[in-house]
Amino acid sequence: MSISNTMWVEKYRPQKISDIVNQKEIVGSITALLKNVSEMPHLLFSGSAGIGKTTLALCLSREILGERWREYTLELNASDERGINMVRERVKKFSRFAGLDTEIPFKIIILDEADEMTGDAQTALRRIIEDTSKFCRFILIANNISKIIEPIQSRCAVFKFTRIEENDVVTHLKEIAKKEKVKVDEDGLKMIYDYTEGDLRHAINLLQASSSLGAVTEENVKASAGLTRTSDVDAVLKLAVAGKILEARNKMIELIKVYGMSESDFLKYLNEAVYRTKQPNLAEISQAIAEYDYRILSGANPEIQLSALLAQISNLGK
């Protein structure tokens, strides 16, 4: 089973615009725009984390572009360290490839974290948007709209997403719990909402985490919200040392993605676990942990680095 199947946030990410929770006004306006797709402007989605911005962008692509939507959709992250030149290169290549099929009105470029771009980069982005407008529509996503330069804002239809209201969060969590055959009680759900304050991604993750403790009760929600889950890190180490590299990696990713453990905490607990369990190759493993800790601090991709670390530990275990 892949990690995206085990994570409820992905498993239950809406595929259709009509399945989006809350954001009624936005869904209404977007649906209206879809009546005349060829006239659709560029879009700018703003708002806090976990409330449906990326989800709606993907639904929109699917609905406009049909079955082969993936081929005609380019997803980019603007905060990528390679910067605006990477964006320019990728957009250029993408807008050029193949001729436009008659069955699609335009290609779609989803640019996440656009507010992380510097002013200069945004000015360059504005040129890129203009140069490719004939064949492409942009969906820009930003947490903080005030960091987007005015000339870009004025070229887009702007949609400000709001946090999801308590009723909608609770109803949505109940639906998921029912499908997963998990026991929930009202106090547990209320506690999830109190912790997550309308961030639906966080709420679903907390639902999953607390249900793994048995049932979604107030007590279990509290426990999983504050939990450091060191025993799970022990389990990752054990799997890695036993050479079960895939299982170790899946569990590591689950800890980080579902339970929100930071990469540096993961390494810290791993280091403690190595000494506590008195591993035979203690020195080598400890050295490896230090090396990967340094690499992540220097900006290397944490998921790749931690996977490589587990692979190395598994080699040392042989």
Ligand SMILES: Nc1ncnc2c1ncn2[C@@H]1O[C@H](COP(=O)(O)OP(=O)(O)OP(=O)(O)O)[C@@H](O)[C@H]1O
């Ligand atoms: N409005 C919503 N309706 C249904 N599910 C949602 C909604 N918002 C968030 N979710 C759930 O949370 C997950 C994350 O949502 P999404 O990726 O759309 O967040 P986002 O607003 O783009 O956040 P970020 O700013 O962190 O990128 C989805 O996979 C889905 O399971």
Ligand SMILES: [Mg+2]
């Ligand atoms: Mg997003």
